[in-house]
Amino acid sequence: MTRVRPPLVASLGDPAGVGPELLLKSWTAREEERLAPFAVVGSLSLMKEIAGNVPLASVRGIESIAEAGEIFADALPVLDIGPLPYTPGAPCREGAEVALASLVRATHLAIGGNASALVTGPIAKAELQNVGFAHPGQTEFVAEACDVAAEDAVMMLAGPSLKVVPMTVHVSLASVPALLTQDLIASRIRIAAKALARDFGLANAHIAVAGLNPHAGEQGRMGREEIEVIAPAVEALRAEGLDVVGPLAGDTMFHAAARANYDLAVCMYHDQALIPIKALDFDRGVNVTLGLPIIRTSPDHGTAFSLAGTGRADAGPTIAALRMAAECADRRAEQLA
């Protein structure tokens, strides 16, 4: 007998941002987008209030995530964590506390196997840190909850045109060169290659690695990180049989013909990776954490406070995050069957 996969679970994100309304918009698109059932951990009163502004939206409280599959066709299932007034565009301490409680509960539902994947809503990192969140981002939080070291949880941004992995993430640009080591680069690429095979069906992915400096250092004349750190890491991975090339000049590896040569671009810092993907795929971009025992995705954008409550925010990235989470969960389930 085929076992029915548990529903996905979504955390709310900052209640004053666009996260909650985009989950409602995604639910209204569930049939045309063929979305797998998902439940939201959040404030039922808040979700009901927002649903009033989203055409065709309907929400219903549930006691247990196991109920989500049954009612998903008729309403968006919400695991209630308490009342909260809706203040679109105006983040506050109370809202940040709800965002954090939602993230914690949703993460543990996925870790416990009661949800088949976790989709996190956008949070404002500074707001969450004001209420005791001690991580640079949700990636590191989820990693710790899964007992995975932060350096082994690898952020990938994925869209229809491109997949990118930044080697360093939420750190100052000035600190990047010292953080880049052969071990870090080789280890993160190994984790990414394994996850691409396991969760994305990309066995033997073609991986292109960017340099750090202009023109990938121009043979050492514009910086030596390519010669001393990046090229040796690439060579070590090639010796292990991985299909890795680089370091390539960062400015010329993202045009269409260049992208046709690889499945994944590995970048040295946050903006080197996120600028091309957000330029190409902002409306379908997904942030996914590789190397975890659970599946975790998120829309590629942030809280967009100035759009909250206007009805103008695009649900495309949230829909893509929900769909990718379900596809990865299906792949893992097939591997266990």
Ligand SMILES: NC(=O)C1=CN([C@@H]2O[C@H](COP(=O)(O)OP(=O)(O)OC[C@H]3O[C@@H](n4cnc5c(N)ncnc54)[C@H](O)[C@@H]3O)[C@@H](O)[C@H]2O)C=CC1
């Ligand atoms: N996954 C997450 O939790 C992320 C959280 N953030 C947080 O979000 C906050 C705001 O960051 P920003 O840099 O302003 O990024 P943002 O992604 O919130 O906004 C950037 C621009 O994109 C627009 N935008 C964002 N989402 C949109 C959507 N769904 N439809 C249409 N337009 C959209 C915004 O209006 C703005 O013009 C920060 O506190 C940051 O920490 C940022 C990125 C990811």
Ligand SMILES: NCC(=O)COP(=O)(O)O
């Ligand atoms: N720039 C990507 C981003 O901020 C997402 O971070 P995370 O909260 O998913 O770790």
